[in-house]
Amino acid sequence: MKNYIGLDIGGTKILGVLYDEKxxxxxxxxxxxxxxxxxxxxxxxxxxVIDDLIEDNTVELAGIGAGIPGLVTDGGIITFSPxxxxxxxxxxxxxxKKYDVPVVIGNDVNxxxxxxxxxxxxxxxxxxxxxxxxxxxxxAIIIDGKLYQGQGAAAExxxxxxxxxxxxxxxxxxGCLEAYASKxxxxxxxxxxxxxxxxxxxxxxxxxxDVIKSSAIEKAYSEGDEITAEAIDRAIRYLGIxxxxxxxxxxxxxxxxxxxxMESMGKTLLSKLIEESELHTMPGLMKTxxxxxxxxxxxxxxxxAYQLIINNK
Amino acid sequence: MKNYIGLDIGGTKILGVLYDEKxxxxxxxxxxxxxxxxxxxxxxxxxxVIDDLIEDNTVELAGIGAGIPGLVTDGGIITFSPxxxxxxxxxxxxxxKKYDVPVVIGNDVNxxxxxxxxxxxxxxxxxxxxxxxxxxxxxAIIIDGKLYQGQGAAAExxxxxxxxxxxxxxxxxxGCLEAYASKxxxxxxxxxxxxxxxxxxxxxxxxxxDVIKSSAIEKAYSEGDEITAEAIDRAIRYLGIxxxxxxxxxxxxxxxxxxxxMESMGKTLLSKLIEESELHTMPGLMKTxxxxxxxxxxxxxxxxAYQLIINNK
Numbered sequence: 001m002k003n004y005i006g007l008d009i010g011g012t013k014i015l016g017v018l019y020d021e022k023x024x025x026x027x028x029x030x031x032x033x034x035x036x037x038x039x040x041x042x043x044x045x046x047x048x049v050i051d052d053l054i055e056d057n058t059v060e061l062a063g064i065g066a067g068i069p070g071l072v073t074d075g076g077i078i079t080f081s082p083x084x085x086x087x088x089x090x091x092x093x094x095x096x097k098k099y100d101v102p103v104v105i106g107n108d109v110n111x112x113x114x115x116x117x118x119x120x121x122x123x124x125x126x127x128x129x130x131x132x133x134x135x136x137x138x139x140a141i142i143i144d145g146k147l148y149q150g151q152g153a154a155a156e157x158x159x160x161x162x163x164x165x166x167x168x169x170x171x172x173x174x175g176c177l178e179a180y181a182s183k184x185x186x187x188x189x190x191x192x193x194x195x196x197x198x199x200x201x202x203x204x205x206x207x208x209x210d211v212i213k214s215s216a217i218e219k220a221y222s223e224g225d226e227i228t229a230e231a232i233d234r235a236i237r238y239l240g241i242x243x244x245x246x247x248x249x250x251x252x253x254x255x256x257x258x259x260x261x262m263e264s265m266g267k268t269l270l271s272k273l274i275e276e277s278e279l280h281t282m283p284g285l286m287k288t289x290x291x292x293x294x295x296x297x298x299x300x301x302x303x304x305a306y307q308l309i310i311n312n313k
Numbered sequence: 314m315k316n317y318i319g320l321d322i323g324g325t326k327i328l329g330v331l332y333d334e335k336x337x338x339x340x341x342x343x344x345x346x347x348x349x350x351x352x353x354x355x356x357x358x359x360x361x362v363i364d365d366l367i368e369d370n371t372v373e374l375a376g377i378g379a380g381i382p383g384l385v386t387d388g389g390i391i392t393f394s395p396x397x398x399x400x401x402x403x404x405x406x407x408x409x410k411k412y413d414v415p416v417v418i419g420n421d422v423n424x425x426x427x428x429x430x431x432x433x434x435x436x437x438x439x440x441x442x443x444x445x446x447x448x449x450x451x452x453a454i455i456i457d458g459k460l461y462q463g464q465g466a467a468a469e470x471x472x473x474x475x476x477x478x479x480x481x482x483x484x485x486x487x488g489c490l491e492a493y494a495s496k497x498x499x500x501x502x503x504x505x506x507x508x509x510x511x512x513x514x515x516x517x518x519x520x521x522x523d524v525i526k527s528s529a530i531e532k533a534y535s536e537g538d539e540i541t542a543e544a545i546d547r548a549i550r551y552l553g554i555x556x557x558x559x560x561x562x563x564x565x566x567x568x569x570x571x572x573x574x575m576e577s578m579g580k581t582l583l584s585k586l587i588e589e590s591e592l593h594t595m596p597g598l599m600k601t602x603x604x605x606x607x608x609x610x611x612x613x614x615x616x617x618a619y620q621l622i623i624n625n626k
Contacts, residue, residue, distance in 0.1 A: 244474060279487075
């Protein structure tokens with residue numbers, strides 16, 4: 001029986017899962033990425049995860065899929081990664097040579113949202129978008145059931161301009177969706193309001209933690225924290241603008257909402273989000289879009305990587 | 314030798330061209346659409362154009378392609394057309410039954426920009442966007458060399474929100490690209506400035522004509538007409554915002570710029586447009602996008618329709 005490995009290579013940890021041919025997980029391995037220790041150590045860690053998963057002699061490895069933060073071209077050349085010291089590095093070739101199996105690598109958010117799509121197992125769906133709202137905002141474009149990656153960097157939904165006179169974004173542009181709707185942007189908004197002397201139940205956490213948990217934001221919001229409500233309303237407004245534009249561009253059958261913010265707050269916010277999207281969608285197009293919250297949580301990355309390799313080997 | 318017909322069905326006229334297998338035009342026919350006279354008269358006009366093209370006995374008709382303004386689903390059901398009285402009308406089935414050849418129909422702007430793409434005859438290009446700037450703003454998404462139509466209404470580039478607090482758009486949304494960059498929007502801007510008492514060489518034309526020619530706008534711009542310069546700068550700014558977002562979404566290899574406004578002013582404005590786009594594009598992505606002005610003019614529609622049928626029969 002053939003086996004496949006799905007890898008989720010993050011800035012702090014590498015998660016690997018061994019799957020059988022039917023997509024059932026068989027075993028799991030997790031190691032630190034050790035990104036600060038340089039490329040060779042990172043490669044050792046990746047290899048350790050894989051070796052862990054195949055040490056059982058009954059494993060017949062048939063392919064490796066991986067998601068990695070950053071720009072990935074030709075199915076496996078890491079052109080640039082913000083958190084991992086792999087630059088212009090052909091990870092696909094290295095792993096292919098070492099294990100002698102097909103390897104496909106993609107951008108982590110693209111891959112995770114592709115995993116969410118495939119997990120639905122709905123053959124009627126051909127054209128689907130995945131919007132990922134976490135610390136940053138990203139996404140995935142699925143066309144004819146396949147992950148569309150352009151020249152390697154497609155689906156940067158966080159960097160659509162939603163407010164041309166708006167706040168500056170880390171990417172160099174102005175008014176990007178990520179500057180309003182990411183957890184990072186929400187935090188920045190909360191910090192700016194607290195600096196003005198406004199009260200919030202999140203004040204202490206924001207002062208001690210660099211990055212707060214989505215669940216903490218959810219809690220403050222549901223308890224009626226005023227500035228949290230303002231931050232979330234602002235995020236929803238701009239997410240609606242972006243979703244309206246995306247529906248007008250792609251005329252998709254479904255939009256899947258994922259990422260930490262959506263996992264924590266999706267159920268609470270979904271109806272508001274649909275309402276805001278409809279304001280910016282051309283007449284008629286909303287009727288044929290289904291909205292869906294993601295289901296896989298932290299497993300989306302490895303499962304998407306498994307789907308990437310079995311669909312592209 | 315097999316022949317194909319490309320039809321460009323517009324609100325005022327129907328243009329048809331008979332092509333040989335290699336895409337060389339053989340003959341041409343043009344009739345009024347007679348849109349105001351109802352669906353049966355319009356169908357008669359379409360049939361007259363086709364019959365005109367095949368009356369020579371040597372023609373071996375092998376397929377018909379057509380572009381039509383409006384929402385087209387399933388390759389030929391006109392769900393809605395703003396200017397032609399075909400609503401929920403299966404034009405594909407009607408023509409297929411009458412002529413017993415494959416028929417494919419698409420949105421006119423999608424089809425015309427697909428024609429521009431295929432005319433380049435560049436097999437290295439897989440992922441390309443066509444931005445159409447005419448009386449309205451539209452476009453085409455080409456993925457893996459094929460026209461992507463979503464559920465029939467994709468590529469509504471004119472209805473991306475580029476300014477969330479901006480002017481209202483005919484579609485019901487606010488701050489759409491079309492409300493800034495279309496010829497219609499440019500005219501509205503000029504009229505509003507003239508009402509304020511500002512001078513313009515376009516004043517007389519704007520007062521007598523409903524829709525002025527792109528070439529008249531080009532002339533006023535090149536002669537230094539102040540409010541025309543303001544209108545064009547505003548259009549370019551928002552086109553740049555939209556193009557930046559589109560590059561971040563699709564990571565395309567090429568952007569083709571077409572439509573009346575681009576045909577008249579493209580050469581003059583291209584470098585400014587690229588400059589503005591770059592302000593909103595993620596680092597690195599501009600390097601791998603080629604910008605190209607369309608070449609086919611009024612023939613884009615019929616040629617695109619021919620390409621649609623030979624690629625989808």
